[in-house]
Amino acid sequence: MNAMTTRYIAAFIALFVLIVGVGMMMGSAFTVRLLVEAFAFALIAMGLNIQWGFGGLFNFGILGMLMVGGFAVTFISYPVNMEFWGSEGPLYLGRTLLGMAIGAVLIFFAHRVQRFGITGKGRGAVIVIAWFIAYVIFRSQMDPAASYITSTAGWVGGLGLPVLLGWAFGGVLAGLMGWLIGKVSLGLRADYLAIATIGIAEILRAVLKNLEWLTRGTLTVSPIPWPVWTPQIYQANGADTTTSFILARGGFLAVVVVIVLIALFLIHRAYLGPWGRMNRAIRDNYIAAGSMGKDVTGRQLEIFVFGSVLMGIGGAILVSFVGIYDPSSYQPINHTFIIWVMLIVGGAGNNFGALFGGIFIYIVWMLSEPLAQALFNALSRFSSDMGWGAIPDIASRAVQMRVFVMGLVVTIALRFAPQGLLPEVIRRKE
Amino acid sequence: MNDLIFFFNQAIIGGVVLGSIYALGAVGVTLIFGILRFAHFAHGDMMTLGGFISFVLAGIVAGLGIAFPLPIGFIVVPFAMLIAAGLALGIDKGFYAPLRARGAKPVTLLIASIGVTMMIQGLIRLFFGVGTYSFFDTQPKVLHRIELPFEGVTRPISFSEPQLLLVISTIIAVVALHYFLTRSRLGKGMRAMADNPDLAKVSGINTKLVVRVTWIIAGALACLAGTMLALDVSLKPDLAFNIVLPIFAAAILGGLGHAYGAIAGGFVLGFAETLAVFNWSVLLRPFRDNLPEWFEIPNTLSLVQSEYKLTVAFVILVVVLLVRPTGIFKGAST
Amino acid sequence: MSLIDLKDIKAGYGATPILNGVNMAIDASDIGVIVGPNGAGKSTTLKAIFGLLNVMDGTITFDGRDTTRLEADRLVPMGLSFVPQEHNVFTSMTVHENLEMGAFIRRDDISGTLDEVYEMFPDLKAKRRQPAGELSGGQRQMVAMGRALMSKPKLLMLDEPSAGLSPRYMMEIFEQVVKINAAGVGILMVEQNARQALAFATKGFVLANGQNRFTGTGQELLDDPDVAKSFLGG
Ligand SMILES: Nc1ncnc2c1ncn2[C@@H]1O[C@H](COP(=O)(O)OP(=O)(O)OP(=O)(O)O)[C@@H](O)[C@H]1O
Ligand SMILES: [Mg+2]
Numbered sequence: 002m003n004a005m006t007t008r009y010i011a012a013f014i015a016l017f018v019l020i021v022g023v024g025m026m027m028g029s030a031f032t033v034r035l036l037v038e039a040f041a042f043a044l045i046a047m048g049l050n051i052q053w054g055f056g057g058l059f060n061f062g063i064l065g066m067l068m069v070g071g072f073a074v075t076f077i078s079y080p081v082n083m084e085f086w087g088s089e090g091p092l093y094l095g096r097t098l099l100g101m102a103i104g105a106v107l108i109f110f111a112h113r114v115q116r117f118g119i120t121g122k123g124r125g126a127v128i129v130i131a132w133f134i135a136y137v138i139f140r141s142q143m144d145p146a147a148s149y150i151t152s153t154a155g156w157v158g159g160l161g162l163p164v165l166l167g168w169a170f171g172g173v174l175a176g177l178m179g180w181l182i183g184k185v186s187l188g189l190r191a192d193y194l195a196i197a198t199i200g201i202a203e204i205l206r207a208v209l210k211n212l213e214w215l216t217r218g219t220l221t222v223s224p225i226p227w228p229v230w231t232p233q234i235y236q237a238n239g240a241d242t243t244t245s246f247i248l249a250r251g252g253f254l255a256v257v258v259v260i261v262l263i264a265l266f267l268i269h270r271a272y273l274g275p276w277g278r279m280n281r282a283i284r285d286n287y288i289a290a291g292s293m294g295k296d297v298t299g300r301q302l303e304i305f306v307f308g309s310v311l312m313g314i315g316g317a318i319l320v321s322f323v324g325i326y327d328p329s330s331y332q333p334i335n336h337t338f339i340i341w342v343m344l345i346v347g348g349a350g351n352n353f354g355a356l357f358g359g360i361f362i363y364i365v366w367m368l369s370e371p372l373a374q375a376l377f378n379a380l381s382r383f384s385s386d387m388g389w390g391a392i393p394d395i396a397s398r399a400v401q402m403r404v405f406v407m408g409l410v411v412t413i414a415l416r417f418a419p420q421g422l423l424p425e426v427i428r429r430k431e
Numbered sequence: 432m433n434d435l436i437f438f439f440n441q442a443i444i445g446g447v448v449l450g451s452i453y454a455l456g457a458v459g460v461t462l463i464f465g466i467l468r469f470a471h472f473a474h475g476d477m478m479t480l481g482g483f484i485s486f487v488l489a490g491i492v493a494g495l496g497i498a499f500p501l502p503i504g505f506i507v508v509p510f511a512m513l514i515a516a517g518l519a520l521g522i523d524k525g526f527y528a529p530l531r532a533r534g535a536k537p538v539t540l541l542i543a544s545i546g547v548t549m550m551i552q553g554l555i556r557l558f559f560g561v562g563t564y565s566f567f568d569t570q571p572k573v574l575h576r577i578e579l580p581f582e583g584v585t586r587p588i589s590f591s592e593p594q595l596l597l598v599i600s601t602i603i604a605v606v607a608l609h610y611f612l613t614r615s616r617l618g619k620g621m622r623a624m625a626d627n628p629d630l631a632k633v634s635g636i637n638t639k640l641v642v643r644v645t646w647i648i649a650g651a652l653a654c655l656a657g658t659m660l661a662l663d664v665s666l667k668p669d670l671a672f673n674i675v676l677p678i679f680a681a682a683i684l685g686g687l688g689h690a691y692g693a694i695a696g697g698f699v700l701g702f703a704e705t706l707a708v709f710n711w712s713v714l715l716r717p718f719r720d721n722l723p724e725w726f727e728i729p730n731t732l733s734l735v736q737s738e739y740k741l742t743v744a745f746v747i748l749v750v751v752l753l754v755r756p757t758g759i760f761k762g763a764s765t
Numbered sequence: 766m767s768l769i770d771l772k773d774i775k776a777g778y779g780a781t782p783i784l785n786g787v788n789m790a791i792d793a794s795d796i797g798v799i800v801g802p803n804g805a806g807k808s809t810t811l812k813a814i815f816g817l818l819n820v821m822d823g824t825i826t827f828d829g830r831d832t833t834r835l836e837a838d839r840l841v842p843m844g845l846s847f848v849p850q851e852h853n854v855f856t857s858m859t860v861h862e863n864l865e866m867g868a869f870i871r872r873d874d875i876s877g878t879l880d881e882v883y884e885m886f887p888d889l890k891a892k893r894r895q896p897a898g899e900l901s902g903g904q905r906q907m908v909a910m911g912r913a914l915m916s917k918p919k920l921l922m923l924d925e926p927s928a929g930l931s932p933r934y935m936m937e938i939f940e941q942v943v944k945i946n947a948a949g950v951g952i953l954m955v956e957q958n959a960r961q962a963l964a965f966a967t968k969g970f971v972l973a974n975g976q977n978r979f980t981g982t983g984q985e986l987l988d989d990p991d992v993a994k995s996f997l998g999g
Contacts, residue, residue, distance in 0.1 A: 394560055
C-alpha cells in the first residue's frame with residue numbers, strides 16, 4: 002500500500018467521521034439534507050474537474066449552468082398551466098419563433114454577402130445591420146407576447162413530466178449552453194476565457210431573472226416535485242414529522258448518491274482510457290498535441306460540454322431538492338466560486354479529489370455559520386461581561402463569516418497545497 | 432429644446448458619470464495586468480472596501496462637528512486613498528507575492544484573487560452587515576441646476592455635487608497618471624516593465640519597487656472610484672462587485688495593459704450603457720407633427736430594457752473578446 | 766586581477782546543467798569574443814554572469830567582488846551591462862525613453878551620457894521621439910547598445926549584436942564596439958560572424974557543449990587550424 006492510497010483512505014475516513022460528528026451535533030434530518038446538497042455539489046465539482054482538471058479550461062460561468070439546469074427541471078416537472086395552453090399565449094410564442102427564424106435567415110444571408118460582391122467593411126456593416134433588424138423583429142414579437150402571457154396566464158408553467166427526465170434535460174440544456182459558450186470562446190487565453198464565461202453567465206442570469214413569462218422571475222416557482230416520496234406523503238401515511246423528513250430526504254439522497262457514483266465510475270474509466278490520455282496530452286502541451294495532428298479545439302469543446310452536462314444535472318438536483326426555482330437566488334460566490342474552492346482544495350485533475358472536495362467544502366461552508374455564531378456568542382458574552390456591550394446582529398453577521406472562511410481556505414490551499422489534498426496521480430509510464 | 436436638455440441630463444451626464452467610475456477602476460485593473468500579468472478579480476471589492484474606509488473616516492470627521500462646504504465623504508478621500516493603498520500593498524504581500532515567488536502561473540493568481548474577493552466581502556459584511564449606507568445622513572446632497580438663457584426653455588441642466596466632484600477628480604487623476612507615466616522615472620519604469628519585464632530587469636529597474644507602486648496606484652484609484660460611486664448612489668457591500676465585470680470589459684476593450692485604452696474603454700462603456708437604455712422616443716416627440724401618419728411614436732423606444740442595463744457591458748465585452756481580443760485601441764498608446 | 770573572472774561555472778535553466786565548467790577572464794582593456802555552434806551555451810554563459818539563471822557550481826568575480834549569486838538589479842549599479850540577443854528594446858517606448866531606462870539606476874545628471882550616445886549613433890538622435898518598435902533591426906540594435914551604455918558600465922556584454930544586420934551595419938557596430946573599448950569599457954560579446962569579430966578580439970573563447978574548447982587571443986584562434994576547421998567553417 003503506497004502513501005497515496007493511505008492518503009485516500011485517511012481522507013475519506015476523516016470525511017466519514019466528520020459527517021457522523023455533524024449528525025450527532027446537528028441531528029439526522031439536517032445531516033441528510035446537508036449530504037444531499039453536498040453530493041449535488043460534488044457532482045458539479047466533478048464537472049468542473051473535467052473542464053479545468055482534465056482539460057485546463059477555465060470556467061467562471063458555472064452559475065449559468067446551474068441556472069439552466071434548474072430551469073430545465075422546473076419546466077419539465079412542474080405541473081401544466083392549463084390557463085396558458087388555453088389562451089392565445091402559444092400563438093404569440095409561435096409568432097415570436099417565426100420572427101426569430103426570419104432574423105436567423107437574415108443574419109445567415111448577411112454573413113454570405115460576399116457572394117454578391119460585398120466584402121470587407123461593407124460586409125461588416127451589412128452583418129451589423131442584419132443583426133439589428135433581426136433584433137428589432139424579435140423584440141417587436143417578443144415584447145407583446147411576454148406582456149400578454151404575464152397578464153393573462155401569469156407564465157407558461159411546466160410540462161408535468163417525471164423529475165428524472167427533468168434532471169436529464171437539465172444536463173442536455175446545460176450541455177447545449179456549454180457547446181455555445183465553448184464554440185464562441187474556447188480560443189481565448191485562460192484569463193480572457195474566465196472573463197468571457199463569467200460575462201456570459203451574468204447575461205444568462207439577467208435574462209432568466211427577467212423572463213417572467215418563462216421563469217416567473219422574481220415571483221419564483223414552487224413547489225417543484227421530488228423524484229421520491231416527499232415528507233408530506235410519509236406524514237399522510239402516518240409517520241411523525243422528524244421521521245418523515247429523514248425518510249424522504251434519505252430516499253432523495255439514495256437517488257443522488259447513485260447518480261454521483263455512476264458519473265464517477267464513467268468519468269474515471271474515460272479518464273484512464275485513451276480519451277483521458279489524449280486530453281491530458283492536450284492540457285499539458287497544447288502546441289505539441291496540435292502539431293501531432295490532434296484535433297485540439299474539438300477535444301476541448303467536448304470536454305467543456307461534458308463538464309457542463311454534469312453541472313446542469315447538479316443544478317437541476319439542487320432545485321428539485323429545495324423545491325423552489327428562484328432565479329435571483331443565484332450568486333457568483335455561492336454558485337461559482339465555491340465550486341472552485343471545492344476543486345482546488347480537493348485536488349484538480351483527480352476525480353476523487355473533486356468528490357472529496359465537493360462534499361468536504363460544502364460541509365465546511367454549511368458549518369461555518371453555526372460555528373461562527375457560537376464564536377460570536379461567546380465573544381459577545383465576554384465583551385458584555387467586560388462592560389463593552391454585546392455584539393449586535395450576531396445571526397446576520399455569522400452568515401457572512403462563511404464567505405470569509407471560504408476565501409481564506411482557498412488562498413491557504415493555493416499557497417501551501419497547490420495540488421490539493423488529493424493530488425492528481427501522475428502516471429509516468431502510459 | 433427641453434427634450435434635448437432631458438437627453439443631456441439623462442444620457443450625457445449619466446454616461447460621463449458612469450464612464451468616470453469605469454475608467455478609474457479599469458485603469459487599476461489594466462496596470463496590474465500590465466505589470467503582474469494576471470486578471471485581478473478582487474478589484475471591485477477593493478473599490479467597495481475603499482468606499483467603506485471613506486465612510487468610516489467621514490463618520491469620525493462628522494463626529495468632530497466641523498462644517499464643510501463640500502461633502503465630508505469627499506474631504507476624507509485622500510486619507511482613505513492612503514489607507515487603501517496600504518491595504519492593497521498588504522494584500523499583495525500576503526496573498527499574491529508568495530505565489531509569484533513560487534513561479535505560479537497567472538491563472539493561479541486569478542484564482543487567488545477570487546479568494547481575496549471572498550475574504551474582503553466576508554469581512555465587509557461582517558462589520559457592516561448587508562444594509563445600505565448613505566454619506567448624506569448628516570449633510571444634504573447639493574443639486575446644481577443651470578437654467579439656460581433661451582426662450583421657451585424651462586428645464587434646467589441638473590446634476591448633483593458628487594457627480595461634479597467625480598468628474599473633476601477623474602480628470603485630475605487621469606492627468607496626474609498621465610504625467611506620472613510619461614514624465615517620472617518610476618512611471619517610465621512601470622511602462623518599461625509592462626512592455627518587457629525581462630529587459631526591465633536587465634536594465635536594473637527595481638521591479639519589486641515597480642510592483643509596489645502599481646499596487647499603491649491601483650489601490651488608491653480603486654478607493655477613489657468606490658467612494659465617488661458611493662457618494663453618487665449609496666454605499667452597499669456589493670457596490671462594486673456588480674461593477675467589476677464592466678470594469679474588466681472596459682480594460683479589455685482598451686487592450687489589457689494599456690492605461691489610456693482603459694480610460695477610453697471606460698467612457699465608451701459608460702455611454703453605451705446609458706444610451707442603450709435611454710428612451711429615444713423623447714427625442715422624437717418634438718417632430719410629432721412632421722412624421723408620417725402611420726408612424727406612431729411608441730411610449731418606450733429604448734434599445735434594451737433597463738433591467739438589462741448591466742448586460743450591455745457584458746455583451747460588448749463578449750463581442751470584443753470574440754472579434755478583437757487585443758482591444759479596439761491597440762497601438763494607440765502606452 | 767581581471768575585471769571579470771568565471772571559474773568552472775556550471776549552470777542551467779532547470780535541474781540539468783547546460784554549462785559544464787566554463788572559464789573566462791576579461792580585463793577592462795579587453796574585447797572578449799565568444800564563438801561556437803548554435804546551442805553551445807554562449808547566451809547561457811552571459812545570462813549566468815548576469816544573474817538571470819541559477820548557477821549551480823563555480824564562482825563569478827566581478828570587479829573584485831563575488832557576484833555569483835547576485836541578481837541584475839545589484840549588478841547594474843556595480844557596472845555590468847547586458848544587451849540580450851532578442852527583445853532587447855522597449856518597443857512601446859520612444860528611443861529617448863529607452864535610453865533613460867538604461868540609466869534607471871543612476872541618480873546623477875544623465876544628459877552628458879545621452880549626448881555621448883547620440884554622438885555615437887547619430888541615426889538615433891533624429892529618431893529620438895519615435896517608438897523603438899518602429900525602427901529597423903539595425904537601429905534597434907543601436908538603441909539596445911545605447912541603453913546598455915547609459916548606466917556607464919565597466920563591462921558591456923553583447924549577445925550577437927550583429928545578428929541579422931547587413932555587412933555595412935555589422936561593421937558600423939563593430940567599429941563602435943572598438944571605440945567603446947578604447948574609452949575604457951571591457952567588452953564580452955557573443956558573435957556568429959566569428960572571423961570578423963575575432964579579428965579585433967583581444968581574447969577569444971570557443972564554446973561547445975557548455976565547455977571551453979579553445980581559449981587564446983583572437984589572432985591565435987584564427988590561426989589555429991583545428992578551430993578554423995571545426996568552428997570557422999574551414
Ligand atoms: N530559457 C531556456 N529554458 C530552457 N533551456 C534553454 C533556455 N534557453 C536555452 N536553453 C537551452 O540551453 C542550451 C544552450 O542555449 P544557448 O541559448 O546558450 O545557446 P547559444 O550558444 O546562445 O546558441 P545560439 O547561437 O543559437 O544563440 C540549448 O540546448 C537550449 O535548448
Ligand atoms: Mg544565443
